[in-house]
Amino acid sequence: MTPRLAWIVGLLSAALLGFQLSLMRILSYAQWYHFAYMIISVALLGFGVSGTLLYLFRSSLLRRANLAVGAATSLCSLSLVLSPLLVSQLSLDPFFMVWDPVRFWQLLLFYIVAFLPFFFGATVVGLSFVIHPDRVGRLYFSNLIGSAIGSLGAVLLMEWVYPHHLPYVMALVTVPAIVLAAYGLGRTRVLLIGMPVLVMAVFLIVPLPRLERSQYKGLSKTLLLPDARIVHEKVSPLGVLEVVESSALRYAPGMSLSYQGAIPNQRGVFSDGEWLGSILDVRDTSALSMLEHSIFSLPYRLRELPRALILGSGTGNDIHLALHNSAQSVTGVEMNGGLLDLLAEAYKDESADLVQDERVSLVVGEGRSFLARLTDPYDVIIVPVLDGFVASAAGTHALFENYLFTVESFQTMIDRLTDNGVLVVHSWMTFPPRSPLKTIGMMFEAMKSIGIKNPEQHFAAIRSWNSFCAVTKKEPFTAGELQSVRKFCDENAFDLVYLPGIQPGEVNRYHVLTPPYLYEATMAIINGQEREFADRYPFSIEPATDNQPYFSHFFEWKRLPDLMKAYGATQATFFELGYVLLLVTFVQLALLSFVFIILPLLVRRVQRPPRGTLLQTILYFGSIGFGYMFVEIVMIQKFVLFLGHPVYSVSVIIASMLVFSGVGSYVSERFAERSSKMSRIAFIGIILLLSLHAVFLPPVLSALLPLSFGWRLILCALLLAPLAFLMGFPFPLGLKAISQQSSSLVPYAWGVNGYCSVMSASMAVLLAIELGFVVLFILSILMYSLAALFSTARARGPLGSPSLAR
């Protein structure tokens, strides 16, 4: 039965990993991206609980092994189709959760519904190990290779398949597995195969229901406008791109209040239901006139006929503005290639054939990797606003790793300027001010770190009633330039935040901010009192760095009492909803996994294990559970910059780690004779490689960043290979060793490992935000060192654990 079982395990593993990534996409579309880490934990919970189930009902399941495998395969397949349908019926709106505790129960219900496919699938994988303990290496290999194929396959499918169709495709993958599993089961076979296949057949005829977006997402609200309709739709792994037209759709960020012209009608572009930007019809003269009266035209008052670089050119409005201001050339870098397709095809006329304009170069890619490849300097480098106006206030992006808004990124940008060039960074005016304050601090930090003396002479900032613009130069500002900034502000009723030589009476003339936070913050930095200012400020305005690239994270635990006192306990959470949700899901899943993984083991002790070895087992398997997931999460986050987007990073890292750990586990079987020695070698290797990664990974990745995407993918896998290979050793070697000591220890090993894995996925993200990636590397090293200390790998022969995202 082994080859058949190996195929079943491989197919189910592929479907489950694909399903995991599909759920992440579905929730990003219907809600927000921060649910992604919750899905990883839910998947691991499914695997953990299946381990407990196998322990509790081992003998009865083994008695009817074929039927158990067939039933679990069939139920896994069925739940892959039905679970997303049920999920779509649950209102997970995080805004409501803050007010209404009942919503937290809905979240619990969500875990259960989303958990089912993982639980049934993992039961099959675990059962296969129990049925064929002598073939665990091969089955484990199938599990990991299948998972890796599922992970990469899902990302490829996202190029063509809508998020709500993806789970259905994953269910189709399981059909051959059901047929194989039902083989030899007589009449029951009809039921096992028929049930899921019938449900799938229904959805071949009845269209799958579309996903309900949160009513608070930008797209949902825009579609309520008169005659609003979606006129263009395109799927990609980066999100669903949708274009909306409505006679009432207008967008004029950073516009001067003294502008009395018309704001033209525009097309709104959304990615996963969130505002990306608007497509202007530049044939309408009011469009360019409006842009000209916005805060975004400041750089063109400082540089004539510039060569401009726009990092995040979006829907092209910044490019239009640059061309309108006689830019010699404009380079637009945009991660989302779908936007460029829109400008090249559907909105070619409206955008004055921007893509074909000989002055314009459009690059699909991530800003940092473009900067790394850059050789020629630019006169103007522009970083547009990060997100939509309302989203910036909602704190839904607090968990985003943003490598464009870090001190290191600003350093590179300043370095890539011509001698008299200007770096311009835009942000919204949040209240109390957060993004602008962080931007100011980061610009000064970047200038200081590249050796600019008297940075206060190289910096200027202005603001409108709701937007902010900071400018840095390599050379000090000249009197003529300062005069230009003052004139621009007077003409458009913008306020000066800071200029070299500014007088206190010059700030707060048009848009009164009490107290003038931004001016005070800049002066505090100039006077060397930034630490005192930051200590008094109610939010964290510490510069974001490549080690902690969370520009939109402003929450500080020590400020929580002040915030709660001022805003009330519930309102305060709205400052950083993403972070709060991560905490809530972490606590809920930790409790759930304790109840469903650990508690059954404690309640139903078949045989009391030896006291000393039990503690050793818990510490050993707990440490490698935490260690493995810490490494995986830190790698996912570190490689976001290298690969350009979280979707690529999540899929490539998970797939690479699964493949190489799988190979490691498989190979460990060959060293069964010398398992104790191998274990020591593996731990030394892991600790050594982790230390090397902690120190050398950032510079190595920076050096390799200019390479093409294909090369970066290959190098990513190669960089991870040795570490992941060795990380495949400790679990099977440890399991084999304790099973020879006392078979009653095995379920504890499974349970503790599963429990720690569930907790560590969210915990790793929290630690990365609060303490940075270096600390997470150190903690991983610590975990593996502890595991090495408690190593019990003395026995012969390997055993494996079913694995998903670890």
Place this chain on the structure above:
Amino acid sequence: MVRPGSSRPAIFLSSLCSFGAVLILNLIDLSLGSALQQEKEFEERRLRMVQTQIAERDISDLAVLQAMRRVARHQFVPPDLVREAYEDRPLPIGYGQTISQPYIVALMTELLALKKSHKVLEIGTGSGYQAAVLAEIVDSVWTIEIVQPLAKSAEERLWRLGYGKVQVRWADGYYGWPEHAHFDAIIVTAAAEHIPPPLIQQLRDGGRMVIPIGHPFFVQNLVVVEKRAGKITTHSIAPVRFVPLTRQQ
């Protein structure tokens, strides 16, 4: 009392009718009593709301406080949220919109510095609650809602509750209401990344406009736009006292 000669079925029928009539009257009385009791309870909660959530947070404009005491907020929320109408928080009203937290409604109204003779334009009617509060203070209120079902239900609700003088229009708020310009005060109840030029044009010289900044469930800041001699200035008003934290004590 049974008359001599009456048949038994007639007596039974007559008794049944009398019993039924008494029962119906009692039920009506009970129901009216219960409704009155409930209204009284809502009024008590409303007065408590004004005292604890508004007056104690430094809203001192007597007209605003009185208006907040008078408008039955529970009539403006969805039926399943009636019990929560007087809580210190915004409530969802569908279509991605909310009825603002009572304190924010009061603060925005106070910031408009209204007089009885003022003409007020509201952009974003929502449930109609803010318009009703305004109508308690001034004579003329015009309100525009872009989402048709909201505009329709708000108009019907305002009429039913005796705020017939509030003019409701289903339209794009970008254009304002030029037929009735200029306005002494304009209140924009939804955060926007720009202020439409027609609204600035329709603001009377010396007039005020108030715009909330944040998202539907959390107003982080209020921007007061003032027009004086054609010149526009804005003031950022934090809804809570957070300033001392930024200054050395």
